[in-house]
Amino acid sequence: MSDVISVRIPADTPHVALLRAAASALAARMDFPIDRITELQIVVDEVCSRLMAVSESPSAITMELRPSEGGVDLTALTEGPRRTGRELLSEWSRVILEAIAKDIRPGMEDGRTSLGLLVPRAGG
Amino acid sequence: MIATVRRGVPDRDHVKELFAQFRENQDPEVRQELIEVHLGLVEYLARRFAGRGEPLEDLVQVATIGLIKAVDRFDPDRAVEFSTYATPTIVGELKRHFRDKGWAVRVPRRLQELNLQLGDITGKLSQELGRTPTVAEMAQAAGTTEDEVLEGLESAHAYTLTSLDAPTGDEDLALRDQIGSEDETIELLEYRTSLTPLLDELPPRERTMLYLRFFKGMTQSEIAEKLGISQMHVSRLLAKTLTTLREGLEG
Numbered sequence: 001m002s003d004v005i006s007v008r009i010p011a012d013t014p015h016v017a018l019l020r021a022a023a024s025a026l027a028a029r030m031d032f033p034i035d036r037i038t039e040l041q042i043v044v045d046e047v048c049s050r051l052m053a054v055s056e057s058p059s060a061i062t063m064e065l066r067p068s069e070g071g072v073d074l075t076a077l078t079e080g081p082r083r084t085g086r087e088l089l090s091e092w093s094r095v096i097l098e099a100i101a102k103d104i105r106p107g108m109e110d111g112r113t114s115l116g117l118l119v120p121r122a123g124g
Numbered sequence: 125m126i127a128t129v130r131r132g133v134p135d136r137d138h139v140k141e142l143f144a145q146f147r148e149n150q151d152p153e154v155r156q157e158l159i160e161v162h163l164g165l166v167e168y169l170a171r172r173f174a175g176r177g178e179p180l181e182d183l184v185q186v187a188t189i190g191l192i193k194a195v196d197r198f199d200p201d202r203a204v205e206f207s208t209y210a211t212p213t214i215v216g217e218l219k220r221h222f223r224d225k226g227w228a229v230r231v232p233r234r235l236q237e238l239n240l241q242l243g244d245i246t247g248k249l250s251q252e253l254g255r256t257p258t259v260a261e262m263a264q265a266a267g268t269t270e271d272e273v274l275e276g277l278e279s280a281h282a283y284t285l286t287s288l289d290a291p292t293g294d295e296d297l298a299l300r301d302q303i304g305s306e307d308e309t310i311e312l313l314e315y316r317t318s319l320t321p322l323l324d325e326l327p328p329r330e331r332t333m334l335y336l337r338f339f340k341g342m343t344q345s346e347i348a349e350k351l352g353i354s355q356m357h358v359s360r361l362l363a364k365t366l367t368t369l370r371e372g373l374e375g
Contacts, residue, residue: 017278021274021278024278025274028258028260028270028274031259032258032259033255033258034246034258034259034277034359035256035343035344036256037274038344038359038362038363039344042362042363042366045366045367046366049370092319092373099337099338099341123343
């Protein structure tokens with residue numbers, strides 16, 4: 001499986017459900033166990049929440065999902081300036097994401113703020 | 125034969141012996157004794173749902189049906205205590221009883237039914253497979269489509285059984301019995317100063333769940349077994365608790 005799925009939503013909390021749905025459907029096709037699907041949903045919520053928290057009036061969030069041997073690789077990004085004095089990964093969000101995912105990649109380049117990570121099929 | 129009872133808890137060895145006998149001969153008297161020695165668990169769980177407009181004796185009857193199902197379905201070869209296995213079955217029976225009153229009005233009946241069904245199926249399949257099932261396996265077991273199962277999972281994420289999830293004092297006591305002490309939990313989490321006031325407001329069970337999942341690295345199924353609830357319930361509570369904390373932190 002090498003198809004990349006890309007979904008773009010308005011940057012507000014109600015629309016994050018669409019990203020959860022896309023991620024869940026992909027993970028189901030990859031035979032993720034259901035507890036890991038619900039944790040992928042937690043990751044989507046957390047990543048979007050952090051992007052909205054650090055971005056200055058973001059208009060949209062784009063999420064890319066890449067199926068791989070190791071699991072689902074997810075990258076979400078917003079465009080535009082960042083709020084000052086806010087870390088992309090708070091201490092608590094790092095705790096959550098590190099417990100569920102691997103290869104966490106915060107990024108800031110060309111006016112884009114992004115957060116990527118890999119959610120393995122199995123985890124503990 | 126009378127079971128040794130210590131603080132209302134049936135003697136584990138005696139229960140194991142009874143299940144061994146019951147599996148061998150399906151003796152209705154042994155079955156009856158297995159039910160009777162666990163009536164304390166039934167009453168305890170029924171009391172957790174008291175005060176919500178249903179007479180306690182009705183709840184005890186409903187919970188007893190759950191206990192009987194658990195006795196009949198339990199596989200003593202599994203490395204799990206009967207009380208751990210039976211608790212989600214009994215609670216599931218009680219929740220089913222409350223389903224028309226407990227769900228938020230906006231959740232369609234079809235999804236309520238599906239979500240409850242998925243909770244039951246997850247427990248059953250997990251025991252059969254020795255691992256958490258996939259969506260495809262759940263769809264097959266439920267006689268529905270994978271899309272429907274995903275819809276059910278999302279409904280569990282988006283909506284909660286608020287009235288039924290609300291903790292009671294009794295539950296806090298039971299939790300301490302099950303995990304020994306939560307001091308370690310609080311110590312590890314409290315150094316995160318921005319979280320402290322929010323964590324203080326969480327019920328002990330939710331706080332413990334966060335600790336077990338995010339600091340001890342336990343899986344949802346392992347947490348479910350330790351706390352005597354279903355994996356689906358752990359999943360729902362984790363999602364709800366993290367949303368609460370997120371909203372509080374971003375506040």
